[in-house]
Amino acid sequence: MRKAGKSGKKLRYIWASGALALTAVLSACGGGGSASSDGSVTLNFLHWRGEDVKALEPIIDKFEQANPKIKVEMQTLPSDQYQSTAQAKLSDGSVGDVFASFPGAQFDALAKAGVFTDLTGATWLKSFNADLIAAGQQEGKQLAVPYQLVYNDPIYNVKLFEKYGLTPPKDWEGFLALCQKLKDNGIIPIAFAGADIGPGQFMNTMVMNNEPSEDIFEKVEAGEAKLTDDWWIKTLTQIKELNDKGYFQPDALGTKDAAAGALFIQEKAGMLASGSYQLAQNAAQNPDLQQALLAPITVSASEAKYEGVHTSTFMLAVNSKSKHPEEAKKFLEYLSQPDVAGEYANATGQNVTVDGVSYTSPELKVAQDWTSKKTLFQPRFTIKNGDNQKAVTNSIQAVLGGASPEEAAQEAQAVIDQHLSK
Amino acid sequence: MRAMKHKRALWLFLLPGTLLYLFLFAYPTLSGLFYSFTDWDGVSDSYRMVGLDNYKDSFDSLVFRKTLLNNVKFMLSVVIVQTIVSLVLAILLSRNTRTRVFLRALYFLPAILSSVSVGLIWSFVYDPTIGMLNLGLRGAGLDSLAQNWMGDRHIALYAIAAVQVWAHAGQMMIVFIAGLQSIPGELYESARIDGGNRWQLFRHITWPLLAPASAIVIAYTTIQSFKAFDLIFVMTDGGPNNATEILSTYIYHTAFGNYQFGLASAGSMIFLIVLAVLTYLQFKALRTDRAA
Numbered sequence: 031m032r033k034a035g036k037s038g039k040k041l042r043y044i045w046a047s048g049a050l051a052l053t054a055v056l057s058a059c060g061g062g063g064s065a066s067s068d069g070s071v072t073l074n075f076l077h078w079r080g081e082d083v084k085a086l087e088p089i090i091d092k093f094e095q096a097n098p099k100i101k102v103e104m105q106t107l108p109s110d111q112y113q114s115t116a117q118a119k120l121s122d123g124s125v126g127d128v129f130a131s132f133p134g135a136q137f138d139a140l141a142k143a144g145v146f147t148d149l150t151g152a153t154w155l156k157s158f159n160a161d162l163i164a165a166g167q168q169e170g171k172q173l174a175v176p177y178q179l180v181y182n183d184p185i186y187n188v189k190l191f192e193k194y195g196l197t198p199p200k201d202w203e204g205f206l207a208l209c210q211k212l213k214d215n216g217i218i219p220i221a222f223a224g225a226d227i228g229p230g231q232f233m234n235t236m237v238m239n240n241e242p243s244e245d246i247f248e249k250v251e252a253g254e255a256k257l258t259d260d261w262w263i264k265t266l267t268q269i270k271e272l273n274d275k276g277y278f279q280p281d282a283l284g285t286k287d288a289a290a291g292a293l294f295i296q297e298k299a300g301m302l303a304s305g306s307y308q309l310a311q312n313a314a315q316n317p318d319l320q321q322a323l324l325a326p327i328t329v330s331a332s333e334a335k336y337e338g339v340h341t342s343t344f345m346l347a348v349n350s351k352s353k354h355p356e357e358a359k360k361f362l363e364y365l366s367q368p369d370v371a372g373e374y375a376n377a378t379g380q381n382v383t384v385d386g387v388s389y390t391s392p393e394l395k396v397a398q399d400w401t402s403k404k405t406l407f408q409p410r411f412t413i414k415n416g417d418n419q420k421a422v423t424n425s426i427q428a429v430l431g432g433a434s435p436e437e438a439a440q441e442a443q444a445v446i447d448q449h450l451s452k
Numbered sequence: 453m454r455a456m457k458h459k460r461a462l463w464l465f466l467l468p469g470t471l472l473y474l475f476l477f478a479y480p481t482l483s484g485l486f487y488s489f490t491d492w493d494g495v496s497d498s499y500r501m502v503g504l505d506n507y508k509d510s511f512d513s514l515v516f517r518k519t520l521l522n523n524v525k526f527m528l529s530v531v532i533v534q535t536i537v538s539l540v541l542a543i544l545l546s547r548n549t550r551t552r553v554f555l556r557a558l559y560f561l562p563a564i565l566s567s568v569s570v571g572l573i574w575s576f577v578y579d580p581t582i583g584m585l586n587l588g589l590r591g592a593g594l595d596s597l598a599q600n601w602m603g604d605r606h607i608a609l610y611a612i613a614a615v616q617v618w619a620h621a622g623q624m625m626i627v628f629i630a631g632l633q634s635i636p637g638e639l640y641e642s643a644r645i646d647g648g649n650r651w652q653l654f655r656h657i658t659w660p661l662l663a664p665a666s667a668i669v670i671a672y673t674t675i676q677s678f679k680a681f682d683l684i685f686v687m688t689d690g691g692p693n694n695a696t697e698i699l700s701t702y703i704y705h706t707a708f709g710n711y712q713f714g715l716a717s718a719g720s721m722i723f724l725i726v727l728a729v730l731t732y733l734q735f736k737a738l739r740t741d742r743a744a
Binding site: 113114117118120121135136138139140142143144145224225226279280281282283284285286289292293415416417420424425427428430431441444445448 | 493494495496497509512513514515575576578579582601603604605608688689691692693694704705706707708709711
C-alpha cells in the first residue's frame with residue numbers, strides 16, 4: 031500500500047478545508063426558514079413588491095411582538111427577476127416559507143409543480159371577499175390568497191368631465207360621443223400606452239361585454255372558440271375605431287406607460303387607459319387631480335353585463351416545502367385581519383381583498399366604491415400560456431399599426447393554433 | 453524527472469481556470485443541451501424526454517421564424533452602420549491632438565453607460581409625443597421626418613439598431629484607431645511620392661492593413677448585436693407585435709413568461725450554433741484576407 035507523503039497529506043488537508051469552506055458558504059447562502067435551539071423559527075417571506083417593504087416592516091414587527099417565537103425575514107426581488115428566478119428557488123424550498131405569486135401563468139406553473147400548500151378550510155379565509163380570492167383556487171382548492179385588489183378600468187379626470195358636462199356613458203355610442211366632445215375641446219380623450227401596458231389593460235374592459243364570459247380565453251386556448259370569431263373582431267374593430275378617430279394621442283403605439291401617464295397627470299388627456307393601481311401615483315404627482323374610474327361599455331346599455339374589470343393579485347401562499355407551515359399560516363392569518371390589511375392598504379395606496387377595511391385616502395376610496403359593482407376578473411389573466419397572451423395583445427398592436435382587425439385576429443389565432451396542435 | 457514535475461505544475465496552474473470553465477460554461481451548456489430534449493417547465497421536479505420536438509416546434513413557430521429574421525436584419529444594420537461610422541470616426545480622430553483626444557473620449561462615453569440606462573434614455577428621446585427627437589424635428593420645420601419610432605413595426609427595429617450604434621461606435625472607433633496608429637507612416641510617404649491620392653492611400657494601404665482590426669470589430673459587433681437583449685428588453689420588450697423580438701428576448705420570454713424551459717433551451721442551442729457558425733466564417737474570412 032502506498033503511503034501518502036508530506037505533500038499528499040497537505041493536499042488532502044487543503045481539499046478538506048476547501049470542502050468545509052464551500053459547505054459553510056453554501057449553508058450561509060440558503061435562505062429558507064430555519065429553527066434555532068430555543069425553539070424560535072425564522073420564516074422567509076419572498077415577494078416582488080420592493081415598494082411595499084416600508085409598509086410591511088412595521089406590520090412584521092407587530093406580528094413578531096405578538097408571536098415572539100416567530101421571526102419573519104422579508105426578501106424581495108424585482109418583478110422581472112421574480113418571474114425568472116423565484117420559481118426555481120421556491121420549488122426547491124430554499125426560500126419563501128411564505129411567498130407571493132402572480133395570477134395566470136406563474137400561478138399555474140407553481141401549482142403544477144406542487145409548490146402551494148392547500149389552505150382550503152382555514153377559518154381566517156372568511157376575512158376575505160370570497161369572490162375576490164377565487165383567482166387563487168384550482169380544482170376546488172384554495173392554493174393562494176390574492177391580497178391586493180386592482181380595478182383595471184380607465185381612470186378619468188373628474189374636473190375635466192364636469193367642465194364639459196360629461197358623465198360616464200352607458201353604451202358605446204355614448205362613449206364615442208364623450209371622446210368626440212373631449213377632442214373638440216382640445217383634450218386628448220384617452221392617453222394610451224400602446225408600447226407597453228396599454229393593450230394588456232385596455233383589452234379587458236373592451237372585451238368584457240363583447241363576450242361576457244368568465245372563461246372565453248380558456249375556451250380559445252382549448253380550441254372551443256377562436257380569436258377570429260365575431261367578439262374579438264368586434265373588439266379589435268372598436269379599438270381601431272378609437273385610434274382612427276384620433277381618440278388616442280397621436281402615435282399611441284409608440285407611447286410608453288410613463289409618457290401616457292404624464293399626459294393624464296398634466297391634464298392634457300381626459301382618460302388614462304390603465305387601472306386603479308395608478309391612482310395614488312397620479313395624485314402624488316398632481317395633488318389637484320380628481321380621479322375616478324370608468325369602463326367603456328362597448329355594447330348597448332341593455333346588453334351590458336359587466337360594469338368593469340378587477341384583478342386580485344399579489345397572491346400570498348405557503349410553500350409546500352416549508353419546514354414551518356403552521357407558523358407560515360399564522361403569518362397569513364395575521365395579514366388577513368382587517369386592521370392589519372387596512373394598515374397595509376393605506377401605507378401602500380393599494381386596495382386589498384380583505385373585507386371591512388377602512389381606507390383613508392380618496393384614491394383608495396375611489397376603488398372601494400367599485401366593490402359593489404358587477405366586475406369581471408381580468409380576462410387577460412385567464413390566458414394561461416404566455417405566448418397566447420402575447421398573441422392577443424399583439425393583435426391590438428397590429429390594428430393600431432394599420433392591420434385590419436381580420437388580419438390581426440388571424441395572425442394571433444395562428445399562434446394559438448400552433449399551441450393547440452402540440 | 454524535473455521536466456515531469458514542471459509539467460505537473462503547469463497542469464496545476466491550468467486546473468482552477470479549467471474547473472471554472474467546466475462549472476460555469478461547459479456544465480450549463482451541456483445542461484441546456486439536455487433540457488432542450490425535454491418538456492421541462494422550469495419549476496416541476498419531473499419532465500419527459502421529447503426528442504427533437506422542441507427543435508421542430510421552434511422552426512414551425514411563426515414567432516421564432518420572425519425572430520430569426522429580425523435578428524439577421526438587426527445584425528446586418530448594426531454591423532454595416534457601426535463599422536462604417538466607427539471607421540470614419542477613427543480616420544478623422546486618429547492623430548493625437550488635444551481636440552481629437554477630447555472628441556475620442558466624448559464618443560467613447562456611451563460605451564461606459566449601462567445598456568438599461570441607454571435604453572431608458574432613448575425611450576424618452578423616441579417618445580412620439582414628448583420625445584426630444586420628434587419635438588426637435590418639428591421645431592426645425594421637419595415635421596415629415598418625425599416618426600413613431602418605437603411604435604411603427606417597419607421602423608422600430610432600425611431605431612433600436614441606431615441606439616446600439618450610438619452606444620458602441622465609440623468603442624469600436626478605439627479599436628480602429630489602435631489599428632491605424634500601428635500602420636507605419638513611411639508607407640503613406642512613399643505612396644504619396646509615387647503620386648497616390650487620398651482614396652488610393654486608403655484603398656491600398658489603410659484598408660488592407662486594418663484587416664485584423666476590422667475582423668475584430670465585425671466579429672465583436674456581430675456577437676454584440678445578437679446579444680442586444682437588455683436594450684430591446686427595456687425599449688420595446690420585443691414589440692410592437694414581435695417587430696423587435698430577437699433570439700435572446702425570445703428565449704427569455706419562452707423560458708420565464710411561458711415556462712417552457714425545454715423549448716427555450718432548444719432556442720438557446722440554435723442561438724449558440726448560429727453564433728458559432730458566424731464566428732467561424734468571420735475568422736475564416738480573416739485568415740483568407742491575411743493569406744491574400
